[in-house]
Amino acid sequence: MNLKSLKKVSKRKLAFFIKPIIDFFRVRDIRNRTLYAKYYEKYSVVDNYVLYESRDGQSMTDSPYAIFKYMLQNPKGKDYVHIWSLSNREYLKDMEEKYRQHTNVKFVLRNSRDYLKSLSKCKYLINNSTFQNIYTVKDEQVYINTWHGTPLKNMGYDMEGVLPTGPSNVVRNFLSTDYILSPNTFTTEIFNSAFKLENLYEGQILEDGYPRIDLTVNTTRDEVTATLKSENIDVGDKKIILYAPTWKGDTISKPRNDIEQIHDDISKVEAAVGGDYKVLVKVHPFLYKYAVNSPLLEGRLVSDTFETNELLAATDILITDYSSIFFDFLVTRRPILFYMWDYDDYKSNRGMYIETDHLPGPICKDVDSLIHSIEDIEGVQEEYKDNYQSFIDKFCYQEYGNVTETIINKVFNSAPANVSSNNKKEKILMYPGGLRNNGITGAAIGLLDNIDYSRYDVTLLVNYTNNQEILNNMLRVNPNVRFAFKIGRINQTIYENYCNYVTRNRGISSTFLERIFPWNMYKREYKRIVGKSKFDYIIDYSGYSMFWPNILLAGEAKKKMIFMHSDLYSDMNRKVNGKRPHFINLRGVFSLYKYFDELVSVSEATMEVNKERLKSYIGDTKISYVINSINPKKIKQLSQDDTELYYKDKQPVLVNARVNRQRRLEIENIPVPVEGEGYTNYINMGRLSPEKGQDQLIEAFAEVHKKYKHTRLYIVGEGPMRPVLERLIQTHQLEDSVFLTGHKSNPFYLMNKCDAFILSSHYEGQPLVLLESLTLGLHTIGTDIVANRYVLEDGKYGMLVENSVAGIAGGMLAVIEQDLPRPEFDAEKYNEAAMASFYEKLDK
Template identity: 45%
Template structure:
């Protein structure tokens, strides 16, 4: 025992400092948190980062250039982030004689200090996950183009791929938009409507000012000085494909395909044009290795919008570059060899027939088109003009000035401002739990799908979904619900990491813990995760861990609510394989119960039980109850859609109930509190008297092997079947004769409500939650909470089932009442 305690103590002491020393992401978060707390804000310093510190370009560059040259802003200091100082050499040399222009290596201490102390922060993508602007800092996210490709939650697949983008947007004071389509990207594709507390400035793009105002002669001269092959007597064709990969560490295949196509263009077009190649930053390093591209590859550091000034024909695919090029009135050719695959995997916002230029799937067709480019331009004139009206309507060369005057001086001018995006709905932030297959997840999904979304704006906050099981459940959540995730590490100093670990283990129970509780750290972390957002209600719907509660409690909300889905004192003491899996998590959570406004059980009986057993943690008036809602349409829809039984089951199981057998069915997690071991023992006695009987148990859990061994030892393997987790169990339930719930304790069992909705015969142990749901036996038979009680119940149903008929359950009326209890919980007290 002493050795075990020593090992735990050593781990407590060594792990945080070990991670700090050995893992850069831990060290960066801790160091930045320290500077965040210690450093003041210098309102005369502007910090810029472009594409993870890849260079000086895009919208941040246009803003920087304007401020640097304008006489009104000469007292500002400009700091640029660079990842590769060797590659940045020419850029640094260019500004060597500018004492107010500085450069910091990304992730260095100088970088972290600048990030934590600059008055203005400007980025065209995202800052890293540890970043959070301090109160008083102004964060301007310019983004990096009008989207042709689907963005944010519109992209198929795992919705967490944009987690840090959404987090950055919520933290920004200003988001820049060049047109209504990009504004819609923010509001709809990233679901900022109804949540974002900053301002969207829709007034054109600073970077397009560079395309309008830069002289073509200067661009050609600069390109020539960099060694690019340009004949002033020939037209210049720029091939600028986007990057379509997913893994930035393996870009070789993408680069090879682009090079192959580019050399076909060069070779087959002959010597009639200047050909330049501009690749995505992720591909530049690989492309720059090829000697054949030495005089054709545009350096990554060369600003794209300045480059466009010297281009006569643009060839591109899904890149947003073509939107910017519209201001030149020059022709655009779209080369999309992978159109169908890309539309299926990523998707686009526009049909190819709407694009302001011809679309080709073969590179040789692009070559054939070049000599007729003038005729084609006239052919696509109407589409081109329509695109200009839609996407570059604000572009007059003065967008940067309008934005600067608005942000720095509060001059509205002609800027279209979308302010706070308030929909008038009350905002709910809710943590649903791990979203694995269990009763809490079912209850949450039902609540979200029954909720009146015209009254409430809901953000679901959870961890990164790492399994198909979780992704499947996320897909069931109502589409109006916004998904927020928890990217990166918490923003704690190293001492706060230790304090957090201590609180996680012991809770906020004693005088020492009260003093150690890191309120400031948790408040800072809440701001990191949710930015400028203010919520009306925060709800820990899981109610099983201090880890998630601590992220919600710092919110300045009208009500903070913690759900209690079970007899939680019993849950905290539950033992599986000699361990108590919930003990530490629940012990810590109990100690912050009084920080919540309401502690919500899922039935009146469970509320009374929790109030009695946990009264030392919170006053009686904080205990409340909300009934679980159900989704009747989901319970019944399988029968309507798939009349054949095997189709209904989707091939998930091979067991088909036999018509001449009597089938008892149990559904729930294979866990000690569900009492399935007692049910199996009770059924063995029933089976000995009634060989026609069968027992089906649906669910997964830690006791699966133990229960299977019990079945085998009792010699009833041909009558008891563990069928595992079934995605759509209701077709199977409908073909069974009686539902049996054998639990030692419950909160408000969803499975009983579902069985009642199906009109099944029901047997349930006489515990508080079951008695409440069945209304004292109105909807099913309550039996003694023992093996003997379960046996007697099953025998009674088999031998005199007709006498045990229950009343029909009005599930519509129940669901209406259940939702009213939830709405009342929000409104009352």
């Protein structure tokens, strides 16, 4: 080894040792995750420790506070240590002073070391929203999610236009719980549907009501007014109007600042009815940071830490908009007014579960109508008494006043629920790959379109992302499927980091590497993502990643499978720009084969190739195959969908916008074949990668084009070979005849306009594009490789040509010069056989 190489190796080894340590001190998130992983393994769960958190630690409020308050005042709670997570140091100190006489009450600063220890040690965890994505449930822990209201506005996946990633941490938290509290059947049904809990959730939804509403029933007016006075709000003998609007805006992190409008509105209300009423404002926590720093609401703004349900006990009239606070207020039977000045806009952007015609009070769209309703409040009550009673009957029918006791008896005086769903569906957890634009993604989406969801419940394990390409493919996934997201970094100790690095790069290829492999780290990560969920089948559909199968193997199932989509030995050694991008990863994947129950290739031919070339890795593990499924109906529908079509000079074109090598936006207008124009049009689809052979395809087309000028070639896809292909096109002066279209979300419209499909690959697994071409009835040509021969059934459904420039050119010429029959391919019959082969893997 020369000096330069020695220095390079030394530098890499030094980085290996010091980077985890440097990251620990420099990056707070890494430090917290490292410490949490350490505490998780170090500390046992303490049976009488209870951790409370409300609204990300911003206050001691809501149902966690109601449970805490009851426990503290009741002999049943004396034997427990109550730990509150708070995010503000000053507020924490105030609470320590307030509860200093209670030796069994402690406070920890959120994200401190004591907080991370508490997450690891406390048997009971109570939260009204979500824990951060660092939290990983332990089997011995009992997690109670109290949630925070009966929903009026849409939530979870019911929200219009919500991305699959949107409710990810809520779903992750719910899957980790033993109990979710629900105030009524309506809310239970929304939990199951809006967060896709049905069939998967292993805990129990307790439909006994919200503990926080007990505070409204059991708190006196004098207690409320005394607390308000301590906040410099003097109510005197006046009745109380509480205005409690929800937050508005596009995102939680950036709520709209409506403080000036709130001030103007309540000033007009006070001017009209201030002689009899004191108007108070309780804004949503997301808006409070603006309100508290504004003098406009001074003397009227109730602090964010004031328990809302206790405040409701002294409220005479509630004014709200879309907040679920009014459901809690129903128990008082006092009047509710809905001030929805932006109703039309809000409903169109967010959506609501309940029609406004049925609300238990009038909708006021301007201040004048709001004032009029207050002045005629007795008439309003009379007019809406039937609606009001129907809401109580449907949403507030629990025996409030002692709901907290009922919940505590169920949660603290019995074993964790862990009640499996009665649904008879078998549950599949599947990693579909990175969901980039490639063949595996297409195959996965096709399979998910065809699964019988009356028999199977499917969860996709994926990485949380903001990448638009991946999000677009998530949106293509069948809506019956739920996503389970890996959010944030993995929790790992520094030692686990070292061990993971070594085994990731070398695979588990020896007894020593198996011994140091961080099994516990991956078991924790599995629990962090799917909580206490249980699955019947676990499938690594990708088969290319070293990371994801380790997570999948950490789960328990009656069968674990990993797919083999191609000649993987060739893929491992394939070079792109002089490097082997899959070598380390696939070598690691191969070393994991022995831990799976079955290795599944995507065709019989591919299975035989892998069985022979990877026999030293496969060992005694069962190897079999299924055939890829397609969606014939969808393919045919999309082939008629011209929504991506534009016209330039009255000619149909596809617009391809991309950033070129000079980082400039380049717009291409690609002509679309038109019937009767006299062109023979060829199309190829696939990743622009060496194994796809598109370079020799262009060389072959150049030969054909010399003889027949009215020919065109479309290559649909994107990848690292684009620069090479562009140079070839320029070399042969084919800029007006060969078109690199880039990736197309719907390639089937263009494909259907062409005469022949050509697959020029050097090797494949089971090429879906051939099946898609046959479904559309195109002349179908493939290089004579094992996978193409298998799909085309030795030429029954298309033409097999020599894997060379001359062979491909000969096939292209045959389309022009010979009267070739169109393939008679029964796509529906094929697909039935494909799905039967998949179900066979699950049933055996």
